[in-house]
Amino acid sequence: MVENRPFLTFLAHAILILGVVVIAFPVYVTFVASTLRLEEIMQAPMPLLPGDQLLENYSQVLTAGSTKGSRAAVGAMLVNSTIMALAIAIGKIAISIISAFAIVYFRFPLRMTFFWMIFITLMLPVEVRIIPTFQVIADLGMLNSYAGLTVPLIASATATFLFRQFFMTVPDELAEAARVDGAGPMRFFLDVLLPLSKTSIAALFVIQFIYGWNQYLWPLLITTDESMYTTVIGIKRMIVGSDAANEWNLIMATAMLAMLPPALVVILMQKWFVKGLVETEK
Amino acid sequence: MAGVSLRNVLKSYGELQVIHGVSMEIADGEFIVILGPSGCGKSTLLRMVAGLEVISGGQIAIGGRVVNELEPKDRDIAMVFQNYALYPHMSVYENMAYGLRIRGLPKSEIDARVQKAAGILELGQYLERKPRALSGGQRQRVAMGRAIVREPQVFLFDEPLSNLDAKLRVQMRGELQALHRRLGTTSLFVTHDQVEAMTLAQRMIVMNAGRAEQIGAPLEVYARPATTFVASFIGSPPMNLIPKDGKLLGVRPEHLEPCSPADAMLTIELDLIEPLGSDTLVYGHIADGQSVRLAARLHASAPAQAGKLPVRYAPQHVHWFDPVTGKRIGP
Numbered sequence: 243m244v245e246n247r248p249f250l251t252f253l254a255h256a257i258l259i260l261g262v263v264v265i266a267f268p269v270y271v272t273f274v275a276s277t278l279r280l281e282e283i284m285q286a287p288m289p290l291l292p293g294d295q296l297l298e299n300y301s302q303v304l305t306a307g308s309t310k311g312s313r314a315a316v317g318a319m320l321v322n323s324t325i326m327a328l329a330i331a332i333g334k335i336a337i338s339i340i341s342a343f344a345i346v347y348f349r350f351p352l353r354m355t356f357f358w359m360i361f362i363t364l365m366l367p368v369e370v371r372i373i374p375t376f377q378v379i380a381d382l383g384m385l386n387s388y389a390g391l392t393v394p395l396i397a398s399a400t401a402t403f404l405f406r407q408f409f410m411t412v413p414d415e416l417a418e419a420a421r422v423d424g425a426g427p428m429r430f431f432l433d434v435l436l437p438l439s440k441t442s443i444a445a446l447f448v449i450q451f452i453y454g455w456n457q458y459l460w461p462l463l464i465t466t467d468e469s470m471y472t473t474v475i476g477i478k479r480m481i482v483g484s485d486a487a488n489e490w491n492l493i494m495a496t497a498m499l500a501m502l503p504p505a506l507v508v509i510l511m512q513k514w515f516v517k518g519l520v521e522t523e524k
Numbered sequence: 525m526a527g528v529s530l531r532n533v534l535k536s537y538g539e540l541q542v543i544h545g546v547s548m549e550i551a552d553g554e555f556i557v558i559l560g561p562s563g564c565g566k567s568t569l570l571r572m573v574a575g576l577e578v579i580s581g582g583q584i585a586i587g588g589r590v591v592n593e594l595e596p597k598d599r600d601i602a603m604v605f606q607n608y609a610l611y612p613h614m615s616v617y618e619n620m621a622y623g624l625r626i627r628g629l630p631k632s633e634i635d636a637r638v639q640k641a642a643g644i645l646e647l648g649q650y651l652e653r654k655p656r657a658l659s660g661g662q663r664q665r666v667a668m669g670r671a672i673v674r675e676p677q678v679f680l681f682d683e684p685l686s687n688l689d690a691k692l693r694v695q696m697r698g699e700l701q702a703l704h705r706r707l708g709t710t711s712l713f714v715t716h717d718q719v720e721a722m723t724l725a726q727r728m729i730v731m732n733a734g735r736a737e738q739i740g741a742p743l744e745v746y747a748r749p750a751t752t753f754v755a756s757f758i759g760s761p762p763m764n765l766i767p768k769d770g771k772l773l774g775v776r777p778e779h780l781e782p783c784s785p786a787d788a789m790l791t792i793e794l795d796l797i798e799p800l801g802s803d804t805l806v807y808g809h810i811a812d813g814q815s816v817r818l819a820a821r822l823h824a825s826a827p828a829q830a831g832k833l834p835v836r837y838a839p840q841h842v843h844w845f846d847p848v849t850g851k852r853i854g855p
Contacts, residue, residue, distance in 0.1 A: 415605045415606075415607055416611065418596075418605070418609065419603070419611075419670075420611075421596050422574065422597065422602065423597070423623035424627055425622075
């Protein structure tokens with residue numbers, strides 16, 4: 243569209259800048275706070291320029307953690323979060339691509355029933371089934387373990403549905419050509435479907451990694467051992483009691499660290515991610 | 525190489541029967557075209573030979589071996605699909621080599637076969653490209669290459685030319701003929717295009733509603749259609765069918781010649797004239813009040829204008845059909 247109306251251009255930019263400020267300013271304040279001494283943060287107003295405590299604050303949280311509330315080191319939490327997010331993302335993709343393959347390419351009794359059962363679970367997020375799920379995990383002795391953190395979150399109707407929709411757009415003749423070529427179902431899956439799905443897989447990986455990384459309620463419930471805390475839980479555990487009692491500079495440093503990996507995943511996989519959402523390679 | 529036998533082949537989906545007993549003996553090296561309108565079951569028949577559809581009844585044998593229960597890969601066939609069905613993420617080379625790799629052929633043998641097929645089809649310079657980067661005609665050739673490298677007993681073509689533009693179709697038709705002359709492999713070719721059928725087939729099988737209406741050499745089918753369906757399906761414009769003495773009289777448009785009103789065996793009330801340059805097609809209905817549509821192919825120099833056109837035909841060009849069964853009467 244070619245337009246030359248200065249006022250509208252100004253208005254559009256004003257709204258966009260306002261939006262950026264609303265989103266970005268809190269992030270900036272978090273960053274600034276993570277570079278200050280605790281006393282500086284407690285001043286009113288708080289300084290809005292970065293201080294000189296960047297290295298000190300970050301190295302303290304990474305290796306030693308806060309001195310109040312939870313005393314676990316954030317370095318270990320980052321490892322836990324990474325393991326959890328990776329396990330959830332990879333697990334979800336692996337399970338849902340196989341179930342979508344079964345639903346689209348095989349004729350078995352009650353096929354549509356199974357599809358609808360999977361589809362209906364879309365309506366049941368973790369929060370709704372959290373008490374029975376907690377009971378199951380507790381009875382299985384999976385509290386404070388990576389299995390307990392990830393397994394209940396791996397089943398994914400969304401990803402199954404997405405792969406199903408993608409497989410339906412793959413022409414039937416491709417499967418028939420593979421059959422004539424002598425490829426069995428798994429050979430067809432590995433040699434043809436999987437390579438064709440790689441952009442969808444990349445897009446899902448980004449979405450599910452962030453989903454796994456940002457999990458709050460579930461890890462909060464089932465991790466009581468400090469060594470199993472994830473970063474998001476770590477932030478919560480550092481906050482104790484009244485405002486003045488908290489080491490806000492360290493909490494903000496932890497928050498910055500918690501934001502970093504998802505942002506990195508998005509930036510590094512951006513090309514693939516966009517491809518997977520907008521184009522189908524056929 | 526091998527012949528193919530269809531013995532009273534049936535296909536039904538539940539209650540619905542779509543192929544009603546087709547029988548045919550195809551000799552080794554023959555080029556057979558299965559011709560028919562959409563939905564007549566011609567593709568289904570081909571897919572049953574390929575093993576992509578279960579055979580509900582009867583037998584299909586390839587090279588004397590009944591293949592009813594065999595998987596496609598064990599039937600020693602190769603198939604070319606209408607939309608090519610190339611693997612989009614594989615290069616031309618990999619597309620052709622894939623089936624051979626699965627069969628576990630040694631690398632050197634695979635390479636030799638792919639290079640040979642690429643040579644025949646002039647695909648040598650495209651081997652590293654992805655199908656996406658090829659034109660329709662080139663993709664079609666890759667699909668054929670994939671069939672050739674298998675060195676099968678039988679080639680199966682499912683309307684392979686219908687996605688190409690008219691000019692390319694004529695060219696590929698020629699290449700297919702040359703390929704068949706060169707390899708001499710038994711081929712089954714499904715199409716709804718009668719020109720493809722007439723030009724490619726050594727024998728053709730005209731299908732209608734799941735039945736084989738006629739099996740024979742193209743010119744023989746054209747000259748002596750077995751039923752009114754075949755008479756009106758093959759030939760453009762189709763054969764004129766005129767009710768006469770309780771039977772149907774058939775005469776091809778090119779066998780109607782203008783004459784003086786005194787000699788006229790029929791008079792056409794013309795309402796549409798299509799000058800094509802080489803000849804002129806005229807359409808109309810019989811002037812005696814019946815609503816029978818007629819078409820005639822006239823020499824381009826013949827004067828054609830709306831109005832009455834008296835025509836006659838020679839007795840040897842007349843076909844008779846039973847109006848109830850549609851079957852040919854007499855020789």
